Amino acid sequence: VAVVATALSVEPDVAPEPLAMLGSSIALSISDIPFAGPTGSVNVGLIDGKYIINPDAKQREQSLINLTVSGTDEAILMVEAGAKEVSEEEMLQGIMFAHEAIKEQVKFIKKMAKEIGKKKAKVDVYHVDAKVDKAVRKYADKLMDKVLDEFDRTKRDEKEQELDEKVFKHFGEILEEHQKDIETSLYNLKKEKVRAKISEKGIRPDGRSTHEIRPIWCETGLLPRVHGSAVFTRGQTQVLTTCTLGTVSDMQSIEGLHPEDEVKRYMHQYNMPPYTTGEARPLKSPGRREIGHGALAERSLEPVLPSFDEFPYAIRTVSDVLSSNGSTSQASVCGSTLALMDAGVP
Template sequence: MEEKKLYNAVRKIITLADGRQIEIETGKLAKQADGSVVVKMGDTMLLGTVVAAKDAKPDTDFMPLQVEYKEKYASCGRYPGGFMKREGKANDAEVLTARLIDRALRPLFPSDYHAEVYVTVNLISADKDIQPDALAGLAASAALAVSDIPFGGPISEVRVVRKNGQYAINPGFSEMAECDLDIMVGGTIDNILMVEGEMKEVSEEVMLGAIKFAHEEIKKHCAVQIELAKELGKDVKRTYCHEVNDEELRQTIIRELYDKAYAIATSGTMKHERSDMFDALEAEFASRYTEEELVEKAPLIHKYFHDDVQKKAMRNMILDEGKRLDGRRTDEIRPIWCEVGYLPAAHGSAIFTRGETQSLTTVTLGTKLDEKVKDEVLVQGTEQFVLHYNFPPFSTGEAKAARGLSRREIG
């Protein structure tokens, strides 16, 4: 009796310059998600999924995108540490990988698309020498490519290193000690979106060479995703309507407020004073409408003033006059002052101030017992140097509670 196949998997192969292969498979796992893929390289497999709400929540004027990246301990035959034996919240490395994915995806959604989108990438099988974070951006983008969610990609992210003067893509853990450059590059088939990493004082020429080398690889990844989307009929995306606009109101705001906003932008005032002046200008315009009219018009006035007047005035001032908001030229830095030993009981302390940005830093010396123990899925060991960064709401004058760490504080 012939076995009936209960799924229809579609596979695409990407061949790296050195002959290694990356396989993208869809149609086998997580079929109820809007889009799902498994990206495989060697024994490493990542499950990337994406789900989007059908409609935007009322009064949403931004892109509510949430990206999660999780490495399963079972993926390489390990138990989680600790008493509970249950995987908990994302560790710092997982949060940083999620942020890398987010940074490349977020700007590519249509500006008027405001439905909630959840992207999840799970490491479900792990080869102990393959670095999975370099494949996570590809998994997230491929999941979007095989969905009907509007997206201006595809994208991919790759790690590029330089070893013995030669560039290489997505090296194994064992090769990293010999590398003097290690960067992650994210981009579309046409543009570079994101670069992050570290290097040992390499030249600009070497840095640019690494980015170009990475982009050649990214182009191949994107071409395969475009091919896959066409093959599945997912190159046509869902229709949506998340915004109601009033073009007459937009033009009135631009006509009446742009010159006034430009004058505020070029006044060279301090940040809070300048914000108050912009707010007063917007409020003055809104005062011509009744309270009943403002129920509908207030959100539109705020959007048009912010996007079409305030942002454009600031941008044009910098590009046309070479002048920044606080009056500096584009080649001038803000005034800097520093002080060391400010806190008498700390081991070490410093204040660093540049313009209106300020950091109070402390340093603490510990013993061998104070080392940070790393027990990640594929990375174990200790760290002698730990840097923690805090960004409380009062630092930008915001009146809100500081509850737990935000992802921006993990670096």
């Protein structure tokens, strides 16, 4: 299913993002496409202790939070936020405040779908063959436990590959016809066991408890030709961030949908080459992941940067992922913080 939302006209006081999400929800709800919605979407601001639904341009400048929430009438599904250092309680209250508005939107969309919506099409959804699933689980149950008892990721991957080969060989007579069923059954079995191990025994795949973090080490001032640099390592995840400073002319001009986006003083790039996960793919132009993670780190750091009056420079940080085993975006934020400090940014 492809849903395309096109902004045809934009009023500065009305953010187009929640309207695009609402339009998508309405289009799916009244179509014959099976949909577990409808969903609603709103922006939330916080000014002088009061929450505001879909704040206008002036209110967005004054707001302590820039929060976008989407969900059904029963649960929150998506949260995206930037904030000027607010408490967890204030952010949680903002999310709950948004949910009340979302419930009203969903109620209206349901009424709309009832009046003009098409009858939903019946779609054949793939399910694992029950007999194959039962047989695979019976054979692989204890073998999977042994695989997950290995805490070293590299060794665990090797053992998992050996398990797959052993299972395929055991079910050789039906492999050609039911390979997808066997693979899916093994995947579901592993997923269930990993989740159970975490929730019931408090043991994560690498042996840590739910309260432990991976070993962390950092170093700054690695590169002599930039204003600031730092490497942040957490477990097998490692990110090298550089920081360079420039004049006003180095600020990035933007033709965006919001008037406040005309110029960007702080720029954050995120790069994750294929070799960081052991892949042999060629380098290509930035994808959604690179753009999204760069925007995420940029959004988290911008509120704590000094104002232009205090520090009249353009600031660019570039986070290059060197190795990835979870949360490179968090490592990018930490590496950027160190690089900014190394560059002397107050």
